[in-house]
Amino acid sequence: MTVHAGAAARVRARPRRRLGPAALGVLGVLPALLLIAALIAYPVGYSIWLSLLDKHSFFPAERWVGLDNYVYLLRDTEFWDSLWKGVVYATGTTALQLVAGVVAALVLHQPFVGRTLVRALVLFPYMIPTIVAVIVWRWLLNETYGLVDYLLVAWGLVRQPIVWLGTEHVMTSLIGMSVWQFTPFVVISVLARLQTIPPELYEAARVDGASPWGRFRWITLPQLRAVLFVVILLRSIWMFTKFDTVWLWGEGAGAGREIRTLPVYAYMRTFTYYQAGYGAALAVVMLLMLMAATVAYFRLFWREEEAA
Amino acid sequence: MRRLVAAAAGAWFVALLAVPVHAQPKTVRIWQTETEPQTLAMLNQIAADFQKVRPDIEVKIEGLAWGDLEKKLTAALAAGAPPDASHGQPITCAAFAAKGLLRPLDDLVETLGRDNLVDAFRNLCRREGRYYGVGHSPASSVFVYRKDLLAQKGLKVPRTWDELIQVADALREVKDGQVVRYGLTMTGAPLFINIGVGELLKTNNGRLFDGKGRPTLTEKPVIELLDFYKKLNRVLPPGWTGHGYLDTFANLANGKAAMLYQAYGRGVGYIEKYAAKELADPAHFAVTDKVVGPSGKTPAAQLDSEPWMVFKNARNGAEAVEFLKFFFRDDNYIRYLHTVPIHLLPITKSAYKNPKYADNPTIRKWRSWVDMQEKYFRNDWIKPILVTEWDDLQKPYLLEVMGSGILVDMVMDAVKGMASPEAASKAQKRVEELLARGGYLKK
Numbered sequence: 034m035t036v037h038a039g040a041a042a043r044v045r046a047r048p049r050r051r052l053g054p055a056a057l058g059v060l061g062v063l064p065a066l067l068l069i070a071a072l073i074a075y076p077v078g079y080s081i082w083l084s085l086l087d088k089h090s091f092f093p094a095e096r097w098v099g100l101d102n103y104v105y106l107l108r109d110t111e112f113w114d115s116l117w118k119g120v121v122y123a124t125g126t127t128a129l130q131l132v133a134g135v136v137a138a139l140v141l142h143q144p145f146v147g148r149t150l151v152r153a154l155v156l157f158p159y160m161i162p163t164i165v166a167v168i169v170w171r172w173l174l175n176e177t178y179g180l181v182d183y184l185l186v187a188w189g190l191v192r193q194p195i196v197w198l199g200t201e202h203v204m205t206s207l208i209g210m211s212v213w214q215f216t217p218f219v220v221i222s223v224l225a226r227l228q229t230i231p232p233e234l235y236e237a238a239r240v241d242g243a244s245p246w247g248r249f250r251w252i253t254l255p256q257l258r259a260v261l262f263v264v265i266l267l268r269s270i271w272m273f274t275k276f277d278t279v280w281l282w283g284e285g286a287g288a289g290r291e292i293r294t295l296p297v298y299a300y301m302r303t304f305t306y307y308q309a310g311y312g313a314a315l316a317v318v319m320l321l322m323l324m325a326a327t328v329a330y331f332r333l334f335w336r337e338e339e340a341a
Numbered sequence: 342m343r344r345l346v347a348a349a350a351g352a353w354f355v356a357l358l359a360v361p362v363h364a365q366p367k368t369v370r371i372w373q374t375e376t377e378p379q380t381l382a383m384l385n386q387i388a389a390d391f392q393k394v395r396p397d398i399e400v401k402i403e404g405l406a407w408g409d410l411e412k413k414l415t416a417a418l419a420a421g422a423p424p425d426a427s428h429g430q431p432i433t434c435a436a437f438a439a440k441g442l443l444r445p446l447d448d449l450v451e452t453l454g455r456d457n458l459v460d461a462f463r464n465l466c467r468r469e470g471r472y473y474g475v476g477h478s479p480a481s482s483v484f485v486y487r488k489d490l491l492a493q494k495g496l497k498v499p500r501t502w503d504e505l506i507q508v509a510d511a512l513r514e515v516k517d518g519q520v521v522r523y524g525l526t527m528t529g530a531p532l533f534i535n536i537g538v539g540e541l542l543k544t545n546n547g548r549l550f551d552g553k554g555r556p557t558l559t560e561k562p563v564i565e566l567l568d569f570y571k572k573l574n575r576v577l578p579p580g581w582t583g584h585g586y587l588d589t590f591a592n593l594a595n596g597k598a599a600m601l602y603q604a605y606g607r608g609v610g611y612i613e614k615y616a617a618k619e620l621a622d623p624a625h626f627a628v629t630d631k632v633v634g635p636s637g638k639t640p641a642a643q644l645d646s647e648p649w650m651v652f653k654n655a656r657n658g659a660e661a662v663e664f665l666k667f668f669f670r671d672d673n674y675i676r677y678l679h680t681v682p683i684h685l686l687p688i689t690k691s692a693y694k695n696p697k698y699a700d701n702p703t704i705r706k707w708r709s710w711v712d713m714q715e716k717y718f719r720n721d722w723i724k725p726i727l728v729t730e731w732d733d734l735q736k737p738y739l740l741e742v743m744g745s746g747i748l749v750d751m752v753m754d755a756v757k758g759m760a761s762p763e764a765a766s767k768a769q770k771r772v773e774e775l776l777a778r779g780g781y782l783k784k
Contacts, residue, residue: 090415090419091415091440091442092440175580175588176578177580177588177592178591186519192518193519193579196580196583197580197583198580198583199583200753200756200757284408285408285530285531286529286530286531286583286584286585287529287530287534287749287753287756288582288583288753289531290750290753301744301746304412304415304416304419305412305415305744305745305746306741306744306775307740307744308778309419311778
């Protein structure tokens, strides 16, 4: 009994350790940090490590080359060519998605019969798998048996079928198809924001005699500013790094070279040239470019926000 | 008492060990490129039959698109998870064997009988005296033309590159300002441009590499080849660079084109399915020798025969070989060959001689197509992709050259208007750099 009482006293005497708010906070975010480390930090770190090696893609031999892959990249004309094609593709598709998406969202924001159905239909391209979209569009655009050229010729809009998938127009057709596929993302984002703009703003503008264009220019556009910022940022990153659509569009065709963007080139270096180290260097450079562009974009936006 | 209990426990333990344990069957993963539904079904049937004989082995067959195989194999190897066995191009097999990735298949060859393999294909993937691959079935690319259309226009079958262009030009038909039939169709798929470069170069007495392994793209036969592609570009459908392999079969079968240069026996299936019934026979869709270049004398075609390869680190490599022995047994093998009769020809002499093999209505009907391929086999006019001489198969870097697409870019540069010597010179530098980076060539 005495022993038990003594033990109890010792327990009471020892102050209970409690986790402070900071430690609790760390514990709380730890799972997320571990997840990020496993899913982002490790692959990125490994890619950087790989880019410093001359490594065959499947043969175990590897050799430390330091920055040689990056030096080689600077004088690799294929790299510059693919970078240019990637910029053309990302800029073209993002700009067109933005215009088409905003216009479509404005139309879908207006009340009309069957609006719910049309809104659902507009989302359709975004929901179908890329491979299906590519196969269907390649079939539609084939100049020998495709429906698009058949209609263009039948309606007298062109004299000869347009070779959409040949070397001359393959980039144009890819941009068109990508805009069709990814514009619904812009539509959803912009439409969601449009629905939260207070109608009083428009009523007041009407009372002041503002024209429809004036209302769009001075009310809608400023209200959409934040959402457009995010949409432009995400869409340009996603289009610059887009692989599946571009690869499938050009794969299996000699004309595919005309749309060999940077992600496709990085893939080719890794899996068809079997140069894993150089492929990783291309991927790292792509990451750095995107980070630089994102930082510049954020700074520009903040500066304008402050000015506003 | 204690002894009794111990004895009883011991007896129980021994009895337990003696009970036959039904272990899970070992799974053999096989990748292969014959993706036609009836062929896949037959392969699965052969696998099921095999499992009846060997219940301890389960075979899983996966079909992969031909043009994708190398990329997927590489990715699987890079991930450390290749299948147990797979098809591959002969140059893939050569590259993998050189890098020590394959298990020797001498035991399979011994079972089939070394002399039982058709002579021309016995050494498809042989290195330092050992076999690393056995072709699943050989076929040759063929040149198909519409005999009736040539006859209608009083045209002779082309024999040379120039004649091919002339005949293609003459066969083009225009109605109301629209081209309703092109004289010739060819695919722009990178794999087939690689095939075309090797094949056409061989007909022009050319080569891709010299004896020391250095690329020879600036040599006269290559320049002439690029000039020929420029001429082809004028007579082919304007979108040919975007046309896939199957598009060209469709063009031929539905009358959109009168000749198909890079055809294969499986095209017969398309013709029978899509051409008008009264036309779907070899009297209308005939085959002839491949055309010869200005510097060449003999025709040449591409050997389409993916060797079976078994990976050295495969979990169940020995079991995969057991399945392949079963697959090549005449009764099974002939069933497989008959799924695409004019394309899948036997690689074993015993299957050739077996009366069951010839007893097939499609083979009887399209015999001239089979004869043409056999003629190429006999004359040694066929070589695997990018191989102009059999010794080229010892070069372990052809896979990289094919995968890089440099030869495709060279053709596209020429087709888009770059002077042939310039396009060749650009490609030469790129291949040299590729080989130097890979450690295959000293700068």
